[in-house]
Amino acid sequence: MTDSPRPPVPTSIDRASVDRILARALELQSASSNDPEGRLTEAQLEALANEVGLDPVNLRQALAEERTRSVVPVSDVGLLATLYGGAGAAAERTVRGTPEQVLKALDDWMQREESLIPQRSFGERIVWEARRDFVGVMRRGISGRGHALVRATSVGATAIALDANRVLVRLDAQLDGYRAVMAKQNIALTGGSVVAGGILAVLAFPGFAIVAPALIAVPLGYAAARSSHARSVARAQLALEQVLDRLERGEAGRPPSLISMLAAAVGGRRP
Numbered sequence: 001m002t003d004s005p006r007p008p009v010p011t012s013i014d015r016a017s018v019d020r021i022l023a024r025a026l027e028l029q030s031a032s033s034n035d036p037e038g039r040l041t042e043a044q045l046e047a048l049a050n051e052v053g054l055d056p057v058n059l060r061q062a063l064a065e066e067r068t069r070s071v072v073p074v075s076d077v078g079l080l081a082t083l084y085g086g087a088g089a090a091a092e093r094t095v096r097g098t099p100e101q102v103l104k105a106l107d108d109w110m111q112r113e114e115s116l117i118p119q120r121s122f123g124e125r126i127v128w129e130a131r132r133d134f135v136g137v138m139r140r141g142i143s144g145r146g147h148a149l150v151r152a153t154s155v156g157a158t159a160i161a162l163d164a165n166r167v168l169v170r171l172d173a174q175l176d177g178y179r180a181v182m183a184k185q186n187i188a189l190t191g192g193s194v195v196a197g198g199i200l201a202v203l204a205f206p207g208f209a210i211v212a213p214a215l216i217a218v219p220l221g222y223a224a225a226r227s228s229h230a231r232s233v234a235r236a237q238l239a240l241e242q243v244l245d246r247l248e249r250g251e252a253g254r255p256p257s258l259i260s261m262l263a264a265a266v267g268g269r270r271p
Helices: 015-032 042-051 056-070 079-084 099-113 134-143 176-202 207-248 258-267
Strands: 088-096 116-122 125-130 154-161 166-174
Touching: 079 176, 079 207, 088 207, 099 116, 099 125, 099 154, 099 166, 099 207, 166 207, 176 207
Parallel strands: none
Antiparallel strands: 088 166, 116 125, 125 154, 154 166
């Protein structure tokens, strides 16, 4: 008996089909392994990628992106996020160097230019927080410029080697603390408006005067707080992108020269 002919194989497969095929292959691989959760080591994943003809360089970058993504806390869900918007900013870039060199350059920059101090340092990641002591406040005041990351609850950097000369670096900033401050101010404003209305009612003011504080002050206060938070997140996002621009050009870890500082002071601009 002759074997039944196989169905024709298309010469090319569209992206959606590729995704389904790979997902099913991983599912079958997990089902046949001894791990009930279907986990794979990076070596097993590299072997599987090699079997399907994926470029190892692309796989290493995808792994690095996944590892950097997993350490960033999620702050864009919940009631405050709905009312005031997300509190996270993030930027990612592939730069030349090693993780140690990149993190050292970023640490120098964050402490010198953004007046941050290290909060935690572990492996491929550093987390900073704003310097709140007298020296930090004085440095920000003397610099004469706004520090876009000072309102962040935390600023983090993750650097993962793609190969011997390239690093995937991800910066993230969380402004959930500032968002919470805006919400508390709105709550206080709402409470003050209610108290003011009650006092006016006791003093027998007209009805419109009684409700005016709540009808006018509360919506204006909410709009101003939401706008302030959105601007802070946008400024933090831009600051992270600018840091990566400087890192890409090799300027992040380089202190300004005396000549550049004098020129900046005379010209009224930063070095």
